Amino acid sequence: MSLDFSVLARFEHALFLGLMTTLQLTAVCILLGCSLGFLVGLARTSRSKALRFVSGIYVEFFRGTPVLIQLFWIFFCLPLILGVELTNFVSGVVALTLYMGAITSETFRASLNSIGPEQVDACVALGLPRRVQVTSVVLPQAVLRAVPTLLSNCVSLFKESALVSAVGMADLMFVGQNISNNTARPVEVLTIVALIYFVIAFPLTRGVTLVEARILKKLAI
Amino acid sequence: MNYTFDFNAVSFAPLLRGLVVSLELTAAANIIGIVAGFGLALLLMSPYRLVRTPFMLFVEFFRCTPAIVQIVWIFYCVPMLFDVFLDPITVGIMALGLNLTAFNAEAYRASIQAVPKEQLDAGIALGLNPLQRVLYIVFPTAFRASVPVLLTNGIVIFQQSALVAIVAIADLMYEGKSLATETYRPIETFTIVALIYFAVSFPVTQIVGLLERGRQLLAS
Amino acid sequence: MTMSFSLPLVKMQALHKSYGDGAVQVLKGIDIEMKPGDRVVVIGPSGGGKSTLLRVMMGLEQIDSGSVSFDGKAYISSEGRGRKTVIDTNVRRSIGMVFQHYTLFPHLSVIQNLILAPCKVRGEARATAENRARTLLERFGLGAKAKAYPAQLSGGQKQRVAIARALMLDPKLMLFDEVTSALDPELVSEVEQVIMQLASQNMPMMIVTHDMWFAKNIASRVIFCAGGVVVEDGPPEQVLGSPKEERTREFIDRVFHIKQ
Numbered sequence: 001m002s003l004d005f006s007v008l009a010r011f012e013h014a015l016f017l018g019l020m021t022t023l024q025l026t027a028v029c030i031l032l033g034c035s036l037g038f039l040v041g042l043a044r045t046s047r048s049k050a051l052r053f054v055s056g057i058y059v060e061f062f063r064g065t066p067v068l069i070q071l072f073w074i075f076f077c078l079p080l081i082l083g084v085e086l087t088n089f090v091s092g093v094v095a096l097t098l099y100m101g102a103i104t105s106e107t108f109r110a111s112l113n114s115i116g117p118e119q120v121d122a123c124v125a126l127g128l129p130r131r132v133q134v135t136s137v138v139l140p141q142a143v144l145r146a147v148p149t150l151l152s153n154c155v156s157l158f159k160e161s162a163l164v165s166a167v168g169m170a171d172l173m174f175v176g177q178n179i180s181n182n183t184a185r186p187v188e189v190l191t192i193v194a195l196i197y198f199v200i201a202f203p204l205t206r207g208v209t210l211v212e213a214r215i216l217k218k219l220a221i
Numbered sequence: 222m223n224y225t226f227d228f229n230a231v232s233f234a235p236l237l238r239g240l241v242v243s244l245e246l247t248a249a250a251n252i253i254g255i256v257a258g259f260g261l262a263l264l265l266m267s268p269y270r271l272v273r274t275p276f277m278l279f280v281e282f283f284r285c286t287p288a289i290v291q292i293v294w295i296f297y298c299v300p301m302l303f304d305v306f307l308d309p310i311t312v313g314i315m316a317l318g319l320n321l322t323a324f325n326a327e328a329y330r331a332s333i334q335a336v337p338k339e340q341l342d343a344g345i346a347l348g349l350n351p352l353q354r355v356l357y358i359v360f361p362t363a364f365r366a367s368v369p370v371l372l373t374n375g376i377v378i379f380q381q382s383a384l385v386a387i388v389a390i391a392d393l394m395y396e397g398k399s400l401a402t403e404t405y406r407p408i409e410t411f412t413i414v415a416l417i418y419f420a421v422s423f424p425v426t427q428i429v430g431l432l433e434r435g436r437q438l439l440a441s
Numbered sequence: 442m443t444m445s446f447s448l449p450l451v452k453m454q455a456l457h458k459s460y461g462d463g464a465v466q467v468l469k470g471i472d473i474e475m476k477p478g479d480r481v482v483v484i485g486p487s488g489g490g491k492s493t494l495l496r497v498m499m500g501l502e503q504i505d506s507g508s509v510s511f512d513g514k515a516y517i518s519s520e521g522r523g524r525k526t527v528i529d530t531n532v533r534r535s536i537g538m539v540f541q542h543y544t545l546f547p548h549l550s551v552i553q554n555l556i557l558a559p560c561k562v563r564g565e566a567r568a569t570a571e572n573r574a575r576t577l578l579e580r581f582g583l584g585a586k587a588k589a590y591p592a593q594l595s596g597g598q599k600q601r602v603a604i605a606r607a608l609m610l611d612p613k614l615m616l617f618d619e620v621t622s623a624l625d626p627e628l629v630s631e632v633e634q635v636i637m638q639l640a641s642q643n644m645p646m647m648i649v650t651h652d653m654w655f656a657k658n659i660a661s662r663v664i665f666c667a668g669g670v671v672v673e674d675g676p677p678e679q680v681l682g683s684p685k686e687e688r689t690r691e692f693i694d695r696v697f698h699i700k701q
Contacts (some may be wrong), residue, residue, distance in 0.1 A: 065240060066383035068394060073415060122544040125499055127534045127610065136557060140548045153629040155253040155285070157397045162287035166387055169342040184299035194282075194290050201285035219547050219592055 005188050011179045018175030019196060020189065026158045028093055033100025033157065034150065041099055041108025055105070062102035067160045071095040092164040100157050102145075107153055111146040112138070148212045155204050159197070172196060193207065210215045224338060228409050232400070234300040239396030240417060246313050246392065247379040253318030254378065258325025265330050276326075277354060283323035288381045292316040296388045313392075321378045325371060332367040333359060365436070369429045376425045393417060448513060450614065450645055451475035451498070456507035458493060465552045467493045468504070469669035475614075480640055481647045482660035482677070486692065489667040495616045496645065499538045500528040512533065512613065534562075537612030541619040543599040545591040545606070551578070553578050553585040555606050563610070570609070577605045581635050597628030608639075615639065617648040621655070633659075653696055657681055665689045 005038055008015070043055035062070065075091040086094075123133040165174035176193035180186040264276045295316045299308055307315075326376050337377065344354040386395035397414035401407040456471040467488050475481055483491045496502045498509065500517065503526040511532050519526040542689040545554050555574035557567040578584050581601045591599055600620055607615065617636065621629040633655050639646065640659055650656055655679065656663060663680035663690075665673040673680050673689040684690045 025296075057287070060426075061415075061419060061421065064380075064426060065418045066380040066394065068383045069397070069411060069415045069418060072398065072401075072407075073411045076401065077411055080408060118540060118542055118544040119546070121496075121501055121540065122546070124533075125503055125538040125540075125607065127530070127562050128558055128564065132561045133558075136561065137546055143545075144548060158285040159285075162289045165289070173287065173293075180297065186294075187301055190290070190294045190298060194286050194294055196292060197286045198282060202281055205281075205285060210323065217592075219590060 003188055004185065005192075007183050007185050007188060008179075008192055011175075011189075014175050014179065015172065015196070018170060018172040020215050021169070022158075022161055022171040022173075025089070025092055025096065025164065025169075026154075026161050029096040029157055029161070030102050030154050032093070032097040034104050034153075036097060036101030037104025037153075038108050040105035041112060041176070044105060044109045045112045059102045059105050062099055063106070067095070068101050068163055068166065070099060071163055071167060074098075086163070088164065088167050088169040091167060092161075092169050096157060096161060096164075099160065100153065103153050103156065104150060107149040108142065111142045114145060115141050144215070147215070148208050150203060151208045151211060155201050158201055159203075162197070226409060227406060228413075235396045235400055236414065236417065237392035239391060242310075242390070243379065243382050243392040244392075244421075246310070246317055246382045246385065246390075247375070249314045250317035250321050250373045250382070253314070254321030254325045257318070257322040259329050261322055261326035262329035262333065265326060266333065280323045280326055283320050284327070288316075289384050291320055292384050293390060299422055301388075309385075309388065309390045312388065313382070313390050314388060317378050317382055317385075320381065321374060324374045324377075328367050328370040328374060329363070332363040332370070333347070335366060336362045369432050369436075372425060372429045372432075376387050376422050379422060381419070397399060446692045448450070448477075449474040449510075449649075450477045450479065450512055452510045453498075454508050456497065458492075458497065458502065459505055468497070471507070471666075471669075471671055473674070475645065475647065476642050477645060478661070479645055480661045481664060482656040482662070483647065483666050484651075484653070484656060484662045484670075484680075484692075485648045485666040490669045491666050492618050494506075494666065495538065495618045495647060495649055498614075498616055499536060499676055500530070500533045502526075512529040513646065531649065534610065535613040535616070536616065537607030537610060537656070538616040538618065539603045539607055539620050541598070541623050543591070543596070543598075545599055545602055547591050550588050550590055551583070551594070551602050554591070554602060555609050559609050573695055574605070574609060578602075579607060580638070581605055582631075595628060596624045597631045600624065600632045604632075604635055604639075613645065615644055615646040617646060617650070619649050619651065622651060651696075653681065653693075665692065667692065 040055045040059065043051045044059065049179060071091070073097040075086070075088065078091070078094070119137060119141070120133065123137055128137070149221045161171060162169050162173040165177060168174070172193060176189055180189040183189065261276060261280070264272060265280065267273050284388075292313070296312045299305070334393070340358050340362065341354055344358045349357065360428070383394035384390060385392055386398060389395065393414060397410055401410035404410065451474065453471055453473045456468050457466075458468040459466045471490070471494065473481075483494060485491050493502065497504055497517070504517065506519055508515070508519075508627070511648045512535070513657055514532050515529065516532040517526060517528050545551075546557070549557065552571060552574050555577070556565075556567065556570040559570040559573075560567055575584065577589060578587055581604070583598060583601055583605070586594060586598060586602075594602065604615075604620075620636075621632050624632065629652070633652070636646070636648070637659060648656075648659065660677045663673075663675065663677045664671055665684070665686070669690060673684055673686045675685070679685065680689060681693060684693055
């Protein structure tokens with residue numbers, strides 16, 4: 001069989017729009033998801049048993065079920081519960097933010113826990129009140145330590161974003177599948193789609209090791 | 222909220238059928254992933270760049286693209302490229318198996334490289350030859366270290382297996398979606414499907430947690 | 442023997458402390474009095490309670506029973522195991538501590554490490570704090586390192602910064618918990634010199650150390666602590682030279698490798 005990549009020339013713009021949708025969705029969910037994850041991470045390490053329990057259930061559930069079912073649930077069930085129609089963009093954002101919140105909360109929880117008790121001892125020895133201890137000593141270090149893993153989380157989110165095609169949102173995967181069906185040339189189209197995802201995700205994963213080497217080495221955090 | 226709950230509408234038979242398919246896919250993918258992943262890891266650590274690079278690209282490709290893209294690609298393109306007919310289950314096993322192989326290869330590689338150099342030095346000092354060092358020092362340590370990651374990856378594949386529903390393979394997800402659309406009861410159906418996935422995944426993640434805590438205790 | 446009528450700076454009475462629900466007894470009734478200007482060195486085998494003693498003094502640990510008073514004021518007391526230990530945080534502010542593993546804040550520069558507590562706790566103006574910090578750093582020979590980050594410093598430099606950081610709060614008592622144990626041998630003397638400098642300025646201090654030479658040179662009093670109790674307490678010539686207690690003698694022999 002012959003490969004003909006020139007078919008793609010007609011669809012450059014469509015693919016570009018699909019990619020933009022994917023990137024926008026990913027960017028929004030990264031921001032919302034990391035913020036949510038940070039709060040949940042704090043809740044998981046808090047002294048309140050109730051907070052720890054509730055946040056624990058949320059995290060275990062979103063990490064222990066396929067993202068696809070989460071997406072379907074939000075897309076099909078949430079409108080029924082809330083009584084309003086949700087666009088697939090909103091459904092996608094809600095589902096992916098909740099997922100991102102769960103995985104980043106684990107990242108933050110690990111980094112918060114990795115700050116040794118000696119740091120707290122030093123704070124007590126200096127008479128720093130708990131508020132200062134947390135804001136000036138613990139949190140900055142926790143955030144810095146979390147950065148490499150957070151970057152990995154972002155790449156994971158970018159990959160999972162392809163699932164919104166299953167609820168009809170016109171992201172890169174959806175557009176690619178449509179073109180592939182229209183032109184009956186799945187090899188060329190899907191290969192290009194895969195390459196586009198790869199070209200974005202691969203440098204980011206390599207970037208993680210760079211970040212770890214540079215920033216964390218400098219601060220020996 | 223205008224919705225009458227009716228959990229009786231959810232008939233478990235098709236869901237259980239789907240679950241069996243999901244579990245079969247997961248088991249097959251894990252067998253492939255655990256065995257082939259190890260072989261791939263060894264290739265990744267070969268001293269020859271000509272050997273390392275292509276396999277490294279293979280691994281990176283599976284790690285840096287969405288699983289759904291991989292599944293759809295194999296589903297549509299492999300029959301076309303190689304002029305074969307593949308039944309859907311085989312496609313599913315191939316896609317999930319290759320994906321897991323790539324991730325497991327990384328896990329094996331990391332755990333082999335994590336064997337402390339001092340232990341190897343001690344092996345040399347005791348007069349063990351290279352093969353003995355690999356068999357008695359590297360393997361046991363690396364394998365024990367990689368078990369938690371292999372289990373975790375195995376359960377991730379179970380969740381990724383839900384994606385084969387998109388290419389109409391009749392797994393748990395597919396049966397769930399069909400049932401939800403037939404009965405017009407998405408909330409009950411999807412909730413139960415989610416709970417089934419959770420019920421399978423959660424115990425395994427707890428076991429992994431116990432294993433890791435046990436190893437930390439042993440190490441200290 | 443001269444009689445001293447000065448009021449004790451520190452008065453520890455009947456301190457008891459255990460871990461794990463009473464399973465492991467770490468302090469089994471410690472009574473120590475420190476006079477103003479005292480430089481107390483605590484020596485003893487690992488696990489004998491020395492570091493715990495210092496940590497209790499700093500208010501980092503709970504105690505089962507006993508009390509500590511500082512400068513005439515009630516500081517630490519406990520009604521019993523399982524009950525919360527009462528620690529007067531105002532009194533605690535007059536005590537400074539330096540740890541074995543420096544524990545500088547890695548994400549802040551040296552000068553930021555020094556001014557954090559004065560600014561945030563005492564509300565000191567940033568400029569004033571910075572000036573004081575620079576003066577202290579100069580005194581310790583670290584003037585050029587003000588803007589550096591802890592990761593860029595050697596162990597000895599980090600420890601000197603840690604001491605400066607504690608001094609920024611004008612403590613009335615300094616506690617040193619094995620501050621040279623984690624250092625390479627050639628870096629030990631620069632830290633001990635700084636502590637000697639403080640000693641010459643009459644800073645009261647309680648030091649836990651393995652370094653017997655240092656102990657001999659700095660101590661005005663040596664306490665041998667083993668098994669959670671004070672075995673011997675006296676001037677350095679006595680405890681380190683010719684100990685009265687058999688157990689002390691055994692320990693000193695082992696450490697110095699000479700038979701007395």
